[in-house]
Amino acid sequence: MARDFEILREERLHGGFFTLLRMHLRHTLHGGGWSEVLTRELYHRSRCVAVVPYDPMADRVVLIEQFRVGPLKSGENPWLLEIVAGAVEPGEHPDEVAHRETMEEAGSRIRELIPVSEFFTTPGGCSESIALYCGIVDSAGLGGIHGLAEEHEDILVSVVDFAEAMVLLGEGRIRSAIPIIGLQWLALNRERIRTRYGAA
Structure with a gap:
């Protein structure tokens, strides 16, 4: 056809x-x-990148919380639990953005970047596509408030056990599609990743 x-x-x-x-x-x-x-x-909008920062040795996930305007018109809580994400600027490769945004938003360096998938978030009315990664990190000492002042970012970083992240997911406390997809991928691939790093 x-x-x-x-x-x-x-x-x-x-x-x-x-x-x-x-x-x-x-x-x-x-x-x-x-x-x-x-x-x-x-x-x-331009192509974007999202990263699930995961520490396989400690079996912990790095989550961020920030204000989002989207839920306001629905009367929902606008402070959402999410994962690291950002836009690809002209001339940048998505891998570069993953490293940059993880440092800016979570204060963490990525030891290894694992490509997950690329998908459209809302294809019925938005051109945004997401290149999703899992970023292997050392979660020791991470936390606090991060983000770029010039971009008016106010990002609270939390490190949670993988089991706690799954509870948050199961209870519907993570309301944004991108971290839901990222954490579900991690749930399916966690044992393989931990075995690879000698943590399982």
Whole structure:
């Protein structure tokens, strides 16, 4: 089956923390032919990176907590438990961003970077994609408040046992999709990682 699309017109509605576009497009249909002209708004942002910082020797996970505007309109708590994440700037490789953001947000160096997956977060209306990694770290001494003042970051770092991270996940206290995906991956691969580092 031939799959194709046409962008007929694109308007820039806003440029700020995100770029908001209005797109007029059409695409081929599964049953043949073309769709009607569709109008869709799209939040556009650069590719991003997320890291699950994990210490296999201590069997601990590094979590961060920060204010997020997204939950406000739903009346939810805007301080979310998350993992390290950041945007890929022009000319950067995602691996570089993983190392940079882990230092900036958690105060930790990555000893080894394990690629996990790359996925779209909200493809129905946002272009954001995430390159997800597991970062092997030494969790000793980590904690406190981190982040860049020029980016108005106020990030609380906590080191928790893997079992506690799973309790937080199971109780629904981690509400953001990216750390949920990252921690579920870790749950599936933890024993392999610990065996590799001689911790199991």
